Amino acid sequence: MAFKIEYKLSHKAYYDALKKGKLLGLKCKDCATVTCPPKMTCQECTGTNLDITELSGKGKIATFTTSYVAPLGREVEAPYTIVLVELEEGPWIMGNLIDIDPAKVGMELIGRKVKFGFKVFPGDLYSAGEGVRPLFSFAD
Amino acid sequence: MRRVAIIGGGHTKFMFNSPQSGIEMLAEASMDAITKSNLKPKDIQAIYCGNVLGDFSEGQGMIQSYLADDIGCFNVPASRFEGACASATMAIRDAFMWVASGHYDIVLAGGTEKATAMGTSLATRTFAMFSDGRYEYPSGINFPGIFAMLAHLYSSKYNIPLKKLKETLALVSVQSHFYGMKNPHAQFQKEITVEQVLRGFTVSSPLQLLDCCPFSDGAAALVLASEDVAKKLTDKPIYFAGVGQASSGKMSAQYKYLPRLRAREVSVKQAYDMAGLEPKDIDVCELHDCFSIASLIAAESLGFADFGKAGELWEKGETKIGGKIPINISGGLKSKGHPIGATGASQVYDIVRQLRGDLVDEGRQVEGAKVGLVDTLGGDGVIVNLILKAD
Ligand SMILES: [Zn+2]
Numbered sequence: 156m157a158f159k160i161e162y163k164l165s166h167k168a169y170y171d172a173l174k175k176g177k178l179l180g181l182k183c184k185d186c187a188t189v190t191c192p193p194k195m196t197c198q199e200c201t202g203t204n205l206d207i208t209e210l211s212g213k214g215k216i217a218t219f220t221t222s223y224v225a226p227l228g229r230e231v232e233a234p235y236t237i238v239l240v241e242l243e244e245g246p247w248i249m250g251n252l253i254d255i256d257p258a259k260v261g262m263e264l265i266g267r268k269v270k271f272g273f274k275v276f277p278g279d280l281y282s283a284g285e286g287v288r289p290l291f292s293f294a295d
Numbered sequence: 296m297r298r299v300a301i302i303g304g305g306h307t308k309f310m311f312n313s314p315q316s317g318i319e320m321l322a323e324a325s326m327d328a329i330t331k332s333n334l335k336p337k338d339i340q341a342i343y344c345g346n347v348l349g350d351f352s353e354g355q356g357m358i359q360s361y362l363a364d365d366i367g368c369f370n371v372p373a374s375r376f377e378g379a380c381a382s383a384t385m386a387i388r389d390a391f392m393w394v395a396s397g398h399y400d401i402v403l404a405g406g407t408e409k410a411t412a413m414g415t416s417l418a419t420r421t422f423a424m425f426s427d428g429r430y431e432y433p434s435g436i437n438f439p440g441i442f443a444m445l446a447h448l449y450s451s452k453y454n455i456p457l458k459k460l461k462e463t464l465a466l467v468s469v470q471s472h473f474y475g476m477k478n479p480h481a482q483f484q485k486e487i488t489v490e491q492v493l494r495g496f497t498v499s500s501p502l503q504l505l506d507c508c509p510f511s512d513g514a515a516a517l518v519l520a521s522e523d524v525a526k527k528l529t530d531k532p533i534y535f536a537g538v539g540q541a542s543s544g545k546m547s548a549q550y551k552y553l554p555r556l557r558a559r560e561v562s563v564k565q566a567y568d569m570a571g572l573e574p575k576d577i578d579v580c581e582l583h584d585c586f587s588i589a590s591l592i593a594a595e596s597l598g599f600a601d602f603g604k605a606g607e608l609w610e611k612g613e614t615k616i617g618g619k620i621p622i623n624i625s626g627g628l629k630s631k632g633h634p635i636g637a638t639g640a641s642q643v644y645d646i647v648r649q650l651r652g653d654l655v656d657e658g659r660q661v662e663g664a665k666v667g668l669v670d671t672l673g674g675d676g677v678i679v680n681l682i683l684k685a686d
Binding site: 166192194198217218219220221222223224225226227228229230232235237239241246247248249250251260261262265276279281282286287288289 | 420427437440457500502
């Protein structure tokens with residue numbers, strides 16, 4: 156019998172869900188760790204016994220920066236705030252923070268509760284198509 | 296495995312807007328290294344070189360093959376290494392392995408980059424390729440952004456008020472420029488002050504212009520030989536005592552350790568264990584200071600300070616010549632420049648000269664230095680460490 160290795164949750168499927176407002180991750184049936192963004196294997200135990208799970212999209216800001224320089228093609232976006240968010244389910248993901256003045260963010264952001272949204276990055280010459288980014292806003 | 300030595304090196308000036316091509320820069324550094332090793336190109340059995348963005352900056356891939364031909368090393372096996380900013384150190388580690396294994400006796404290793412030809416926007420785009428393109432680039436992450444987020448995390452995790460941390464970080468850049476001023480290969484040869492660092496425009500908060508290394512052009516190369524060959528060619532061979540290399544995933548996936556970079560701890564342990572040495576045995580270190588905060592993070596994982604405490608090394612002058620652990624006496628990436636494909640070879644070149652005692656005239660000699668550590672980081676995921684030793 157043919158055996159096919161495949162991603163439980165491909166980037167395409169992850170993006171498609173994001174565009175519908177759903178944040179998906181992988182829950183390990185062996186160690187219960189949630190991996191997000193998705194990978195071939197469990198972030199913790201490297202197992203492949205994984206189930207797709209929908210995450211709450213809620214978490215708190217672990218760290219941040221406001222970038223005043225932007226890569227080619229994205230100059231109009233600057234300044235913008237990038238955050239690493241610790242999700243309720245454990246993993247951290249990167250996204251942007253909205254509903255604030257990027258020039259006025261400071262250390263008080265760390266620990267703030269946020270909720271998830273999304274925005275499509277249309278892609279550029281080097282990105283092999285579009286991407287979808289999490290867009291966080293304050294939940295408290 | 297056999298003992299392997301570095302017997303000669305070459306280094307171009309690091310600069311903005313070099314009139315030379317990436318191949319020309321590396322060819323000059325290579326011929327300098329070969330000549331200083333009392334060899335001819337025909338003696339080189341294989342070539343290992345770092346080059347990251349030649350494809351984007353010059354429309355030139357596969358530089359290793361054209362380099363080999365350009366310097367007259369006809370038809371030798373030549374390999375290009377890509378590990379972002381750690382590319383040349385990866386190349387040198389592999390070159391070491393091939394000689395240590397007995398397969399080759401004499402090889403050339405180095406790296407080159409012509410990054411400034413891209414201009415700031417394309418350079419920023421291409422440097423961002425060394426973070427996760429699928430899951431993190433859509434958020435606009437870029438090279439300074441990674442370390443900017445680590446700086447805020449460092450401040451938060453170790454309870455160091457940001458204002459205090461920023462003042463400490465400024466000292467890192469000030470020291471780099473102090474030594475870079477004395478290094479004829481350095482891109483910036485001028486002193487700067489803490490006030491200037493704290494006045495610079497913000498690149499990615501909290502990092503300001505002088506917290507950041509520049510885009511640079513340049514090349515560096517080294518000749519490696521087996522111990523028996525080395526002893527015939529030079530009276531000052533510098534030996535590899537230990538090597539290490541490790542990788543890691545995207546920044547967010549490293550959450551259990553940040554702001555520590557776990558890969559560095561894995562890599563440097565390999566190097567220390569192989570050398571049978573400890574951090575206290577290191578006399579001089581070149582570490583990967585792409586951003587001021589990166590120096591603190593690196594110094595801690597390399598074992599020179601407790602976590603959250605590395606700032607004290609710079610505050611107390613322990614990282615200067617005469618201090619507990621002299622760091623980046625070349626001027627570091629900050630002042631010497633950071634042509635990413637060449638950086639690791641440049642770090643090795645400077646450590647080799649320290650261990651040979653060649654830097655007295657430049658006023659940069661760490662007196663009596665016998666053991667040196669090289670630390671190179673690529674993107675958020677590749678680390679290479681080399682421990683070099685004079686007999
Ligand atoms: Zn697991």
